[in-house]
Amino acid sequence: MKEISRISFVIPCYRSEKTIGGVINEIESVMKGLSKYSYEIICVNDGSPDNTGVVLEELSSRDEHIVFCELARNFGQDGALMAGFHLVSGDLIICLDDDGQNPAEYIPDFINKIDEGYDLVFAKYRKRKFNWIKNAGSAFNRWCSIHLTGTPKDIYINSYFAARRYVIEEVRKTRNPAPYVLGQVSTVTRRMANIDVEHRKREVGHSNYSMSRMIKLWADNLFAFSIIPIQISRWIGVVLTFFGFIFLIYTIIMYFFDPTVPLGWSSLMSVMLIFGGIILLAIGIMGEYIGRIYMLGNKNPQFVVREVMAKNREITISREDEE
Template sequence: MKKISFVIPCYRSEHTLPHVIAEIDEKMKTMEQYRYDIFLVNDCSPDGTLETIRSLCASHDNIRGMDFARNFGQHAALMAGLRHSDGDYVVCLDDDGQTPADQVDRLIDKLEEGYDAVYARYDHKQHSAFRNLGSKVNERMTRSMLGKPADLYISSYFAAKRFVVEDMVRYENSYPYIIGLVLRATRNIANVPVDHREREEGASGYTFKKLFSLWFNGFTAFSVKPLRIATAVGAVSAAAGFLYGFYTILKRLVNPAVPMGFSSLMSAIVFFGGMIMLMLGLIGEYVGRVYISLNNSPQYVIRERINMDE
């Protein structure tokens, strides 16, 4: 009998999490051909989410809980759950009830067809305009930097086979980026349509700062294209500066009465100075990530394991 492991990152979900678990339980009663367990990872939520997880673990033998020592982010929470899971299929979903757990059979059926990973596709997302904008920026970035197929829709609700998960958890450096790890393991990925619900309560935990950090992490985590773009921009800027200097000298020779342009000189200095600082900052970001990785900075730190063998 095959087994499904559900991985749910938890943050500010003390009221919504029990509904998500109840929905999984009800759905799995109709999928008796599978065993299942659930991994709840508390990303140092400031509300009563941890107590909710403790209560759920106490009332369910197949629910495991983990509590982070500090907030490490959704992708780190996913990595913790993936690393402890042992199902033939692993399903990741949200804790707010917006991702329909009762439609998990659609993802599993697609895996059974032979795909290695399956992402839920939403025809009508119930996120805010700001969150949707962040998703679009992230989608563009993954397409250009990570080689994501243009027709592949990426969401937080997905399922993957065991061998894909095993390859993902081999990544032990800081700054994990889930879609980058999936694309690194396989390109045999499909979409299935599912509904997207309105949030039951509260607001998304993704602020502008967190969305930008997520986007920049994907921008630099699995690709050297930013450095190549920086090289190309530097070459174009140098060529533009050379041509402008040639134009200035030629103009002076043709008409000696033309005054030397202080404004144009300052504009050129500011432009090229800014470009240099931008490129140095980008290089510094890569060097900093290498430094942090060499210092073995952890993806996450687990303070407490609940209903799990140590």
């Protein structure tokens, strides 16, 4: 495997005008002690409504390590990551958040773990300092990663991770209009590991993950890599049909042995509501897949780049995987 000589950091940015400068300064402070590596910091502004774009433009104009990518609108964290992946030039790509909760001091640990022969290394927080919504989402994503993408049970998936370049090159080939990066990198390789990391408490602002954003993320994770939800709905249908026939036989027998048993309107309505709900659930699951096929056929974009800026060099976005 090629020796690492250059590192690309990819940071999706949203409402981080007060934190992104500190994140970049911390990365550069750590990289000064790792002088054998060249590096770049790719900051993707994901349609932030605040002054994040202004801050990043100013930073990139005076620091040659910073690449500023401005998206045309908000595409979500995974869309921003995909845009950053098309700009990387490093042998190792490290992704981290823009809120300062991912300590850059662990960068050498990521590098050392990759040098041991791993292709993908995730941070594992000793103690998570998220709100309950994001903790619940993380637990669900972990279940999905284990049961849908086949991630080993002892591996914890996290948005703070490092990957060899070939992993990212494989991920950016996907044209899924609703990408889920953590799931996609996990399907590329089984040479993955964790490093223990302290999780910082958020000092500025609040999490951008509302309940609606978390539900969208869960849906992307659940439907992006597996047909298991459809298979589950099929087996639910089989089981309920079986019990339906058993109940029908029981009703017929009871009618002949005890004709005085009253016909139950309430029980009938309950059964109809249950079966109707299950049918609608199955239709909804199939509709989710069909909708994603439609978006893919309609070539809905994962992201749209408005401009890319970097000091003293010209940056072009790599889309060699597209026709």
